[in-house]
Amino acid sequence: MVIRVFIASSSGFVAVSAVGAGRGWGPGARVLREARGARHCASWSSARLPAGACARQIKKKQQDVVRFLEANKIEFEEVDITMSEEQRQWMYKNVPPEKKPAQGNPLPPQIFNGDRYCGDYDSFFESKESNTVFSFLGLKPRLASKAEP
Numbered sequence: 001m002v003i004r005v006f007i008a009s010s011s012g013f014v015a016v017s018a019v020g021a022g023r024g025w026g027p028g029a030r031v032l033r034e035a036r037g038a039r040h041c042a043s044w045s046s047a048r049l050p051a052g053a054c055a056r057q058i059k060k061k062q063q064d065v066v067r068f069l070e071a072n073k074i075e076f077e078e079v080d081i082t083m084s085e086e087q088r089q090w091m092y093k094n095v096p097p098e099k100k101p102a103q104g105n106p107l108p109p110q111i112f113n114g115d116r117y118c119g120d121y122d123s124f125f126e127s128k129e130s131n132t133v134f135s136f137l138g139l140k141p142r143l144a145s146k147a148e149p
Contacts, residue, residue, distance in 0.1 A: 001114035003069065003076040003137055006091045007062045008055075008108045009083065061121040062109045068128065074139070081108060095120075113138040 069076045081088035095106045096117055111118040118124075118137055127136035134141040 001116075001138070003074060003118075003139075004079050004112045004114070005062070005065055005069070005076055006079045006081055006087070006108050006110040006112070007066075008058055009080045058108055065109050065111065065121065065124055068124075068133070072133075072142075074137070111137070 066076075066078065068074075079087050079091070081091055091108075091110055092105050094112065094115065094117055095110055099117070099120060100106055106120065109121050109124075111120070111124055116138055119127075124133070124136065127133045
């Protein structure tokens with residue numbers, strides 16, 4: 001199975017910002033509108049944030065996941081939901097009900113192993129802090145190899 005990280009590309013956010021954020025224009029308009037509509041950026045903060053700040057939070061969290069996977073040589077695929085309505089709907093449909101926000105849709109990054117839901121950024125971060133990321137991703141832990149003298 002390949003790890004799939006559902007992201008919202010910065011180009012989608014830039015396209016929306018350049019043309020008129022939240023007015024339905026550009027490929028990332030819906031995702032940005034959802035980020036703007038999320039009172040707390042999907043419970044990432046206790047304060048209300050402007051859409052631009054929310055988009056920056058999403059981007060930083062996506063980058064954190066991707067960097068970790070790359071650094072640990074874990075095979076993964078980025079799925080850009082700003083460019084595919086079908087992929088966006090698939091992600092929304094396959095996030096378990098208990099992980100969906102009270103209002104709106106789940107925001108990226110969302111992580112799957114094939115079709116199995118692993119979790120959102122907060123779950124990923126918790127697993128990273130407790131050294132259980134491989135288990136979180138549904139992968140076998142890798143043994144650290146010692147260098148030959």
